[in-house]
Amino acid sequence: MFLIIVAVLAIYACNKKNATVDTNLNKPGKTPDFRSYALMGLDSPFLLPDTANVMIQSYLNSIENEPNQLKSLIVDANALRYYLQNTDITSVKLMFAHKKSYIQQATNLDDMDYRALTIVIAGFDEDNNYIYSPQGAVMDFCVPCPLDCPTNGTASNDILID
Secondary structure (H helix, E strand, O other): OHHHHHHHHHHHHHHHHHOOOOOOOOOOOOOOOOHHHHHOOOOOOOOOHHHHHHHHHHHHHHOOOOOOEOOEEEEOHHHHHHHOOOOOOOEEEEEEEEOHHHHHHOOOOOOOEOOOEEEEEEEEOOOOOEEOOOOOOOEOOEEEEOOOOOOOOHHHOOOOOO
């Protein structure tokens, strides 16, 4: 009897992992419910702070002796919300780039200095075609940290804390 119960549970668990999650969440009238990921034993697009901190700390340890390395980029949330109002956008691509001001002034474009780097943010649709803002643009509202990090509140820390 015990083996039958174990077998049924194993089959149930395997079927849960093969289930699909509705990733087409940004259609009008759809409310995202990311709990379904956990219920089906799938990875969520979200990380718990402890897991994220392990990942962040690993990166910070790798640049510990390099004071000019990028720790993070801060994105203007209102600009991101404005851009993502287009419900045709199903995914967002984050592309590392050199800042335009850096390219115009630099003599050596082989630099990973925090003052040189930014992220260009471009959404794309279910057919993998880029979607531009109503003005025909993509986003670059990134502010580099350590240059312009928050100085108070929990966001002033390099890792996630309460």
